[in-house]
Amino acid sequence: MSNLWYGILGFCLVAYFVLGGLDQGVAMLLPALRGDGERRAALNAIGPMFLGNEVWAVGAAGVLVAAFPRLDGELYGATYPAVIAIVLGLLALNAGVQLRSRGRRRAGFDALIAASGLALALGWGLLLGVLLHGVPLDAGGHLHGFAPLKDPQVWFTGLANVLLVLVHGAAFLVWRLDAGPARERMRRLVVRLGPAAGGVAVLVLGGWYLKAPAGIRHPVTGTVLALVIALAVVAAGLAAKRLTATRGGGRVFAASAVACALPVLAAASALFPAVLASTMDPGATVTVDDAAAGGETLRLLAIGAAPLIAVLVAVQAACWWLFRATGSRRTSLYW
Amino acid sequence: MNALEYARLQFGLTASLHFLFVMVTLGLVVLVAAMQTRYVVSGNPVYGKMARFWGLLYAINYAVGIATGLVMEFEIGLNWAGLSRLTGDVFGAPLALETLIAFVLESTLLGMWIFGWGRLGKWLHLALIWGVAATAMLSAFWVMVSNAFLQHPVGYALDADGIARLTDFGALLSNSALWFALLHTVFAAMTTGGILLAGVSAWRLRRAHRARRRRELGPDDHELFRRSLRLGIRVGLIGTFFTISFGYAQFGPLGDNQPTKLAGGAKAAAEQAAMVERFGPGDYLPSEWVIPSLEAMTGIANLLFLLLFVAQVLTFRDTLIRRRWARPALWMLTVLIPVPFATAILGWIVREEGRQPWAVYGLLRTADAVSPMSAGALRWSTFGFTLAVAALAIVDWWLLARAAARTPGGEFGTDEETGENRELQQEAMA
Numbered sequence: 001m002s003n004l005w006y007g008i009l010g011f012c013l014v015a016y017f018v019l020g021g022l023d024q025g026v027a028m029l030l031p032a033l034r035g036d037g038e039r040r041a042a043l044n045a046i047g048p049m050f051l052g053n054e055v056w057a058v059g060a061a062g063v064l065v066a067a068f069p070r071l072d073g074e075l076y077g078a079t080y081p082a083v084i085a086i087v088l089g090l091l092a093l094n095a096g097v098q099l100r101s102r103g104r105r106r107a108g109f110d111a112l113i114a115a116s117g118l119a120l121a122l123g124w125g126l127l128l129g130v131l132l133h134g135v136p137l138d139a140g141g142h143l144h145g146f147a148p149l150k151d152p153q154v155w156f157t158g159l160a161n162v163l164l165v166l167v168h169g170a171a172f173l174v175w176r177l178d179a180g181p182a183r184e185r186m187r188r189l190v191v192r193l194g195p196a197a198g199g200v201a202v203l204v205l206g207g208w209y210l211k212a213p214a215g216i217r218h219p220v221t222g223t224v225l226a227l228v229i230a231l232a233v234v235a236a237g238l239a240a241k242r243l244t245a246t247r248g249g250g251r252v253f254a255a256s257a258v259a260c261a262l263p264v265l266a267a268a269s270a271l272f273p274a275v276l277a278s279t280m281d282p283g284a285t286v287t288v289d290d291a292a293a294g295g296e297t298l299r300l301l302a303i304g305a306a307p308l309i310a311v312l313v314a315v316q317a318a319c320w321w322l323f324r325a326t327g328s329r330r331t332s333l334y335w
Numbered sequence: 336m337n338a339l340e341y342a343r344l345q346f347g348l349t350a351s352l353h354f355l356f357v358m359v360t361l362g363l364v365v366l367v368a369a370m371q372t373r374y375v376v377s378g379n380p381v382y383g384k385m386a387r388f389w390g391l392l393y394a395i396n397y398a399v400g401i402a403t404g405l406v407m408e409f410e411i412g413l414n415w416a417g418l419s420r421l422t423g424d425v426f427g428a429p430l431a432l433e434t435l436i437a438f439v440l441e442s443t444l445l446g447m448w449i450f451g452w453g454r455l456g457k458w459l460h461l462a463l464i465w466g467v468a469a470t471a472m473l474s475a476f477w478v479m480v481s482n483a484f485l486q487h488p489v490g491y492a493l494d495a496d497g498i499a500r501l502t503d504f505g506a507l508l509s510n511s512a513l514w515f516a517l518l519h520t521v522f523a524a525m526t527t528g529g530i531l532l533a534g535v536s537a538w539r540l541r542r543a544h545r546a547r548r549r550r551e552l553g554p555d556d557h558e559l560f561r562r563s564l565r566l567g568i569r570v571g572l573i574g575t576f577f578t579i580s581f582g583y584a585q586f587g588p589l590g591d592n593q594p595t596k597l598a599g600g601a602k603a604a605a606e607q608a609a610m611v612e613r614f615g616p617g618d619y620l621p622s623e624w625v626i627p628s629l630e631a632m633t634g635i636a637n638l639l640f641l642l643l644f645v646a647q648v649l650t651f652r653d654t655l656i657r658r659r660w661a662r663p664a665l666w667m668l669t670v671l672i673p674v675p676f677a678t679a680i681l682g683w684i685v686r687e688e689g690r691q692p693w694a695v696y697g698l699l700r701t702a703d704a705v706s707p708m709s710a711g712a713l714r715w716s717t718f719g720f721t722l723a724v725a726a727l728a729i730v731d732w733w734l735l736a737r738a739a740a741r742t743p744g745g746e747f748g749t750d751e752e753t754g755e756n757r758e759l760q761q762e763a764m765a
Contacts, residue, residue, distance in 0.1 A: 012435075048450035051401065052443035061408045062434025069423020072412035073706060080413070084719070087409055091402040091723055095730065098398035102734055142707070293424040294500040301428055308436045315440060319447050322455065 001299065002292030005067040006268075006275075008306065012063055013264045016056035017124065018168075021260040022046065023053050025169015027093055027117025028162075030110045032189070038182045039110060043097060045176040048323040052316050054094060057086075067298060071291035074276055077143045078135035082126040089119035117169075118162065125161025128267045129154030132208060134215040134277040139284045147279070153207045160204045163197035164233060164259050171236050171256035175249030187240050190252060194237020197259075201230040215277020215285065222270030225262050232259040341713035342414040342705045345720060347687070349406050351680050352724045356400030356731065357475075358679060361521065362528020363393040364471050366570065368464045375461045381558050387452065387746040388559065389532065390464075392738050394449050394747075399731040401442065403724050408434070410720070414713065415694070417704035422499045422695050425491045426484045429507065433477035441470035452747040472521065479517040480507055486690060487512035487592040488698050499698065511588040516686070519581035523682070526574030526639075527675040532567030533646070534672035535739045536560040537665035540656055556743050565650050568668070572643040579636050582682075593696055595619050596689040599626065617700075618692065625689040632681040639674060642667060 026042055033039045046053070064072045076083050093116040100109035126149065133148040148154055170186045170193065177183040205226040208216075216222065236255035243249060271277060275291055278284035292298060336344070367390045374382035408430075412419060419427070447455075448463040455463070484490075490506030491499040501507075539560045543552040552560065589596060598606045603620055610619035649655040649664050656665070690696055694704035 048446050051398070051446035052439070054401070055439040055442040058402075058405050058408070059435045059439045061405060061412075062431040062438075065408060065411060065419065065423065065434075066427035066431025069419040069427050073416035073419055076409060076413040077416075077706075083409065083413075084716070087402070087406060088719075088723060090405055091727065094402045095399050095727055098395065099730065099734065102395070102737070293427065294494070294498075297424045297428050297501045300501065300504050301431060304428075305432055305435055308440075312436065312440050312443070315443050319443060322447065323450065 001295060001302065002067075002289050004302065004306075005063065005292060005298055006288045008309065009060060009063045009067065010264060010268055011309075012056055012060035014261045016053075016060055017264050018257050018261045019049065019053035020057055021121070021165045021168050022172045022257075023050060023093065023169075024117040024121045025165045025167070026173060027097075027113045027169070028121065028166055029169050029173065029186070029189075030114045030117075032185065033182055036106060039106075040101065041177060041182065042173055043100075045173060048319055049316075050097065052319060054090065057090060066301060067293050068275075068288075068291040069293055071275060071286060074135075074137060074141065074143065074286060078137065078146075078148070078276065079127050079130045081146060081149060082123045082130065085119045086123040086127070089116040089123060092116035093120065117165075121162045121165040122158045125158030125263075126154060128161065128263055129157030131267050131271060131276070132157065132213060132216065133211075134213050134279040136280050137276060137278040137284045137286070139281050141284075144280070151211075153204075153211050156200075156204050156207055160197070160200045161263060163193065163200055164229070164256075164263070167193050167197050167233055167236055168253075168256040168260045171240070171249065171252040174240060174243065175253040179247070187243055187249075190240035190256075191237050194240065194256075195234050198230040198234035198237070201226060201233065205230075213277070214279070214282070215274055216270045217274065218270050218272060222266050225266035225269065229259050229262045229266065232256070232262070336710065336714075338708055338710045338713050339702055339705045341710055341717050342410075342708075343701065345414065345713065345717035346407070346410055348717070348721045349403070349410065349724050351683065352721075352728050353400070353403040353407060354679065354683065355676055355728055356396060356403055358524045358527040358676060359396045359531065359735075360393070360400070361471055361475060361524035362526070362531065363389060363396070364464070364468045364528075365525065366528050366532060366566065367393050368461075368468045370566075371461055371464055375457050381555065381562065384555065384743050385559050385563060386464075388743040389563070390448075391746040392531075392735055394445070395734050395738055396731055397445060399727055399734065403727060404434075404438070406720055406724060414706050414708065414716075415704050416706040418694055418699065420498070421699050421704075422484075422488070422491070425488070425499050425501045425507070426481045426695075428501060428504075429477045429480040429484075433474050433481070437470045437474035437477060441467055441474060444470065449747060475521055475524075476517060479513055479520065480510070482686075483507075483510040483513035483516065485695050486516075486686070487588075488695050499695075512592055515581045515584045515588065519578055519585065519682075522574045522577040522581060523675065523679050524574075526571050526578055527679070529567045529569070529571030529574050530643075530668070530671050530675055532563050533571055534567070534669045536564035536567060537655075537668040538739075540564065541662060541665040541669070544656075544662070559743055561653065561656060564655070564668075568643060568646045568650055572640070572647050575636065575640045575643055579640060582633070582636065593690065596621060596625065596685075597629065614697075621689045621691045625685055628681045628684040628688070632678050632685065635674060635678045635681075639671070639678070642671065 023046055026046055030039050030042065033042055061072075064075070092112055096109050096113040096116060100106050100113065129151075130148040133151055133154050136144040136147050138144065167190055170189045173186040174183055174190060177186065205223060208222075209219075232255045236252050236259065239252045239255060240249075243252065268275075273287045273289065274285045275288055276286040278286075293301075367386055370382050370389065371386035373379065374386055444463050444466040448460065448467060451460045451463060484507060487510055488499070489510050490501060490503035492502045494500050507513075539552065540557070543557065595603070595606045595610060598620070607619050611617065646655065646664055646668060649661050655661050692700055692702065694701040
């Protein structure tokens with residue numbers, strides 16, 4: 001049962017990395033868009049889905065509190081600075097996107113939106129990096145400092161996520177924006193940045209091999225998934241290269257979505273069944289079973305919540321379907 | 336201040352600020368849904384304009400406050416590790432149901448509603464706002480289930496390690512600390528929404544009359560605010576009545592569940608002695624803030640009911656708007672806007688401060704629930720989070736005021752006259 005809930009937690013996080021990643025990517029790309037018209041068109045392309053995208057992070061935090069009550073404290077503690085950046089980034093991104101068109105001074109808000117997108121993409125990447133690195137956790141459950149965050153390899157992992165998210169955001173805009181200079185610029189960005197991000201992903205993978213943290217139990221699975229990330233993001237770049245100047249882009253987006261979905265799975269499966277690997281004492285490592293709530297709680301959640309996740313997915317799918325045409329052809333004036 | 340005090344201050348401040356957003360959200364959503372229903376059923380465009388005007392305020396408040404709840408989830412994990420470790424199994428379950436189902440679904444539906452104006456079918460679009468309203472209520476329900484467990488833990492058993500395990504979910508749902516408190520909270524939010532509606536409408540109408548600026552409000556807009564005023568007063572009055580009723584109704588279960596909360600004088604000493612006998616030495620009486628907060632809340636609520644009753648009487652033949660001598664009542668309604676918020680915070684002080692020294696009443700002391708963190712680290716996070724959430728609250732109110740001051744029409748990219756999507760219209764014409 002605890003593995004089922006670990007899977008559901010993973011599902012929420014994957015959904016967030018793909019959907020929230022697309023928000024972060026578009027947010028970071030705002031400065032690359034010229035003029036208010038282009039920026040509004042980009043924001044309105046994510047408009048109907050934006051709130052639904054963002055709340056997967058809250059959903060994941062909720063699953064963490066309920067199904068893994070003995071994990072959230074340690075996890076937040078171990079990655080404290082990154083989590084602070086994430087929380088502040090979420091606050092600023094959500095407020096900024098909403099507020100920018102309510103006032104006259106939009107440039108400041110656009111800078112805030114871009115900065116919070118960067119903070120989020122980097123923060124989540126750092127969080128995965130810290131998990132792969134392992135945390136200084138002793139047998140008593142106490143954490144000793146933030147040593148993992150001083151490791152350059154962790155920062156490379158964060159940087160790799162930023163690049164993936166950038167490609168993802170640009171790929172989404174290629175797919176959804178009307179033909180025009182903005183779409184063409186995004187397309188060229190994907191063409192150039194896709195292979196670069198793939199290269200960085202392979203370098204980060206190599207870095208983890210050199211480092212070989214003791215906590216990693218399934219290096220092969222992790223490697224395969226990391227290579228798929230690299231391939232997917234390169235494929236996004238190649239697909240964008242072949243794209244005509246006016247239409248299409250669904251495949252580019254699909255490839256970048258795969259690339260953004262996999263980092264969570266790669267990190268989690270490399271560590272499984274451990275979640276928080278201790279660098280101080282292997283006995284202090286927190287596994288999925290250690291962290292999970294009691295059987296009755298998990299059963300109840302499985303009966304009460306799991307079927308409704310299907311409803312939630314259906315509603316979000318309906319949202320994408322209902323707004324399938326409007327987002328690409330017309331702009332709403334709300335944002 | 337020590338770590339415990341910082342952790343409590345931090346959660347108290349962020350939760351209070353978060354609740355300011357919640358009250359507007361819960362209060363306005365049902366009103367907006369009701370307006371839109373009348374619009375769709377009757378076809379009267381003034382209700383469509385009303386739904387969009389107030390819907391914009393609702394959407395702004397929701398989107399600005401959306402991430403403030405996340406700060407609290409984060410605080411529970413980080414600052415209150417003892418709470419998660421010991422009782423997380425039980426009180427975490429309803430919290431997860433809240434975030435995962437109610438909140439995520441609510442946000443998804445709201446995004447569709449905001450961007451669906453003039454694009455989706457009218458009935459589908461109406462269904463979306465009712466979906467938002469239903470999931471908002473569901474959110475409130477699950478949060479209160481969690482809170483009721485902290486007030487009066489039921490449905491659990493301690494295992495060999497002393498960790499509370501959920502044994503009876505039904506008991507969580509029939510908790511005597513739950514239903515009256517939930518209804519009290521929901522009606523308080525309805526009151527807030529009603530008074531916000533009435534207060535803003537009164538301000539707009541008063542401003543239009545006072546300056547004799549007929550152009551200030553067109554006849555349509557005048558009608559919009561006239562109807563909003565009447566609706567707001569009525570909802571505020573009914574909401575206050577039920578808020579007060581379900582407030583008094585809580586005294587019964589409260590005496591059994593938390594004997595120390597409101598005990599005073601000799602009774603306090605007796606309860607203190609009984610608690611010492613049960614749980615060992617310690618101070619089991621809550622701070623001196625609780626009783627004055629309770630008295631202030633009750634006094635304000637009763638006065639509010641009286642004032643709203645007068646306003647309701649004055650809505651007869653629109654006396655409130657038409658007669659010069661009744662104008663001060665319009666001014667009063669605007670002044671009342673912050674009152675429900677302040678009263679609700681007093682209510683939470685009674686409920687939460689009155690639970691002290693327990694984090695989970697009779698089961699886990701607040702001092703044992705707090706994480707082993709240094710006061711220094713907590714000081715900075717308290718400062719940072721409070722500043723961030725307070726800044727959002729200020730920005731929210733500034734934006735709400737601006738949105739309330741604007742001429743109705745054109746919200747959500749809709750046409751001012753027909754409410755249709757402007758760009759779709761242009762395309763149809765071309």
